[in-house]
Amino acid sequence: MSNPVLYLDDLRIGQKFISSEHVLDAAQIIEYARQFDPQVFHTDPEKARDTFFQGLAASGWHTASITMKLVVESLPMSAGVIGAGVEELSWPQPTRPDDVLHVESEILEIIPSRSKPGRAIVRIRCETKNQRGEVVQSFVPKLLAFKRP
Amino acid sequence: MSNPVLYLDDLRIGQKFISSEHVLDAAQIIEYARQFDPQVFHTDPEKARDTFFQGLAASGWHTASITMKLVVESLPMSAGVIGAGVEELSWPQPTRPDDVLHVESEILEIIPSRSKPGRAIVRIRCETKNQRGEVVQSFVPKLLAFKRP
Numbered sequence: 001m002s003n004p005v006l007y008l009d010d011l012r013i014g015q016k017f018i019s020s021e022h023v024l025d026a027a028q029i030i031e032y033a034r035q036f037d038p039q040v041f042h043t044d045p046e047k048a049r050d051t052f053f054q055g056l057a058a059s060g061w062h063t064a065s066i067t068m069k070l071v072v073e074s075l076p077m078s079a080g081v082i083g084a085g086v087e088e089l090s091w092p093q094p095t096r097p098d099d100v101l102h103v104e105s106e107i108l109e110i111i112p113s114r115s116k117p118g119r120a121i122v123r124i125r126c127e128t129k130n131q132r133g134e135v136v137q138s139f140v141p142k143l144l145a146f147k148r149p
Numbered sequence: 150m151s152n153p154v155l156y157l158d159d160l161r162i163g164q165k166f167i168s169s170e171h172v173l174d175a176a177q178i179i180e181y182a183r184q185f186d187p188q189v190f191h192t193d194p195e196k197a198r199d200t201f202f203q204g205l206a207a208s209g210w211h212t213a214s215i216t217m218k219l220v221v222e223s224l225p226m227s228a229g230v231i232g233a234g235v236e237e238l239s240w241p242q243p244t245r246p247d248d249v250l251h252v253e254s255e256i257l258e259i260i261p262s263r264s265k266p267g268r269a270i271v272r273i274r275c276e277t278k279n280q281r282g283e284v285v286q287s288f289v290p291k292l293l294a295f296k297r298p
Contacts, residue, residue: 036214039221039229052228052293060232061210061217065185068210072188079201080188083209085239091232144201 007078008120008145011107019074019103022066024058026097032062045097057094063101063137064089067128070103075124075143082144084121089139100131108140118147154227157269157294160256168219168252173207175246181211194246206243212250212286213238216277219252224273224292231293233270238288249280257289267296 026045033042037059040047045056072081095101109123122145128137175194182191186208189196194205221230244250258272271294277286 032214036218037221038218041229052231059217061214065181065210065214068208069185069187072186080190082201083240085237086235087237088234089236089238090234 007148015107017105019070022101029058060091063095084142087140095136156297164256166223166254168223171250178207209240212244233291236289244285
C-alpha cells in the first residue's frame with residue numbers, strides 16, 4: 001500500500017477514490033463458488049448456459065469479496081477498513097469471466113459520533129465497474145474513521 | 150441437497166428455514182482474508198490484539214460468503230438462489246475462530262412481478278448466529294422465485 005493512511009481529518013464529502021484493477025477469470029469464479037456458492041451457474045460453464053444467467057457468472061459474494069480487496073487498497077483508513085454495516089447492496093448485472101474490475105468510491109456523508117469524540121461513521125458509495133464502465137455492483141458501506149491522534 | 154426444490158407456490162410469509170452448521174477456524178479466516186481482505190485483524194492473530202477487534206476476527210465478507218453457502222443449502226430455490234439485491238447488511242458483532250455458525254431465515258414479503266407472470270421477489274430476513282445464539286450477521290436478500298411449471 002503506497003497510499004498515505006487516511007484519518008477522519010483527511011476526509012470530505014464528495015471526495016473520490018479510484019482503485020486499481022482486478023482481472024477475473026473462469027478459474028477464480030469456479031474456485032470461489034465451489035467453496036461458498038456451489039450453484040451450476042457459478043461452477044459449470046456448460047450447465048450455466050441453460051440457467052437464468054445464460055452462461056458462467058461470478059457469485060455476487062465473490063464480486064463483493066473482490067470489491068473489498070480493491071477498497072482496502074484504495075481507501076487506506078488509519079485503523080483499517082472497518083464496516084459498521086452496508087446499505088443498498090445490489091448487482092445490476094452479472095460479473096463474467098475475463099471481466100476487469102475496478103472500484104470507484106465517493107464519500108456521501110460524514111456522521112460524527114455523539115458518544116465517542118474523535119470518531120465518525122463515513123457513508124461511501126462504492127461502485128464496482130467492468131472494462132466497459134458498466135456497474136456490476138453498487139453498495140454504500142458505513143466505515144469507521146478516527147481523528148489523527 | 151436432500152431438501153425438495155422450492156417453487157414460488159411453496160413459499161408463504163412467516164415461513165422459516167434453518168441451515169446446517171459451519172465450523173470456522175483461524176486457518177479459514179486467514180486464508181479468506183489473505184485473498185480478499187488483507188488487514189492484520191483478519192490475517193495475524195498476534196497483531197490483531199492491538200486493533201479495534203482486539204483479536205483475530207473474520208472479514209465480514211467471509212461471514213457473508215459462509216452465510217451464502219448455508220443459504221444455498223437450506224433454501225433450495227427451483228432456479229437457484231439468485232439475489233436481486235440486499236437490504237440492511239450488518240455485522241452486529243465479530244465472527245471469531247472456532248465459532249460454529251448457522252443461518253435462520255424467515256420470509257418477510259412476497260412481491261409478484263408485474264411484468265413477468267409466474268415470477269416474484271421474495272424478501273427474506275437471514276440471521277447468521279454463532280454457537281451462543283448471538284447474531285453475527287443480519288441481512289435481507291431479495292430472491293427470485295418462480296412458479297411451478
